[in-house]
Amino acid sequence: MSRRATVEIIVEDSGWKKLARGMTKRIESVVLRTLAHEKAKGGLTLLLSDDKHLKELNTLFRGKRKPTNVLSFTAEEGDTSYLGDVAIALGVVTREAKAAKKSPVDHTLHLAVHGTLHLLGYDHMKPREAGRMERLEAKILAEFGIADPYAGEMQIGKRPTKPSPRRDG
Numbered sequence: 001m002s003r004r005a006t007v008e009i010i011v012e013d014s015g016w017k018k019l020a021r022g023m024t025k026r027i028e029s030v031v032l033r034t035l036a037h038e039k040a041k042g043g044l045t046l047l048l049s050d051d052k053h054l055k056e057l058n059t060l061f062r063g064k065r066k067p068t069n070v071l072s073f074t075a076e077e078g079d080t081s082y083l084g085d086v087a088i089a090l091g092v093v094t095r096e097a098k099a100a101k102k103s104p105v106d107h108t109l110h111l112a113v114h115g116t117l118h119l120l121g122y123d124h125m126k127p128r129e130a131g132r133m134e135r136l137e138a139k140i141l142a143e144f145g146i147a148d149p150y151a152g153e154m155q156i157g158k159r160p161t162k163p164s165p166r167r168d169g
Contacts, residue, residue, distance in 0.1 A: 086115035
């Protein structure tokens with residue numbers, strides 16, 4: 001019997017339901033596509049929460065006393081049927097999206113892909129790893145018509161281009 005990839009989404013903060021109709025289905029779709037892209041089997045849980053809860057988790061597990069946009073918790077080693085948990089904070093997501101002039105829905109979908117890739121062993125601590133992860137995120141999001149979240153930023157793991165001459169006047 002072959003295992004399928006599964007996603008359980010828990011909406012802890014009702015504000016998520018106000019963000020967009022059908023949000024959980026869209027998240028499930030991008031997460032399942034991410035898992036399929038990596039040929040991953042097993043399940044994961046994605047928690048749509050608030051800043052307070054992610055601040056608590058961030059403090060407890062990372063020693064950082066502030067909320068963060070997304071956290072990933074891999075399952076215990078050896079458990080091949082369960083990949084782990086991803087948690088996303090509504091307040092941080094909406095503030096980041098507004099500051100970047102991006103759709104909060106698209107930003108949430110990006111973070112769902114990002115968190116899922118962490119569960120699959122991807123990381124961005126080194127420039128080469130970061131570049132690989134960012135390119136994969138952009139590729140998966142493009143399949144859903146979502147713009148590259150890193151476009152316009154200096155890509156990690158890539159050399160900056162030579163600036164054009166400055167013109168005054």
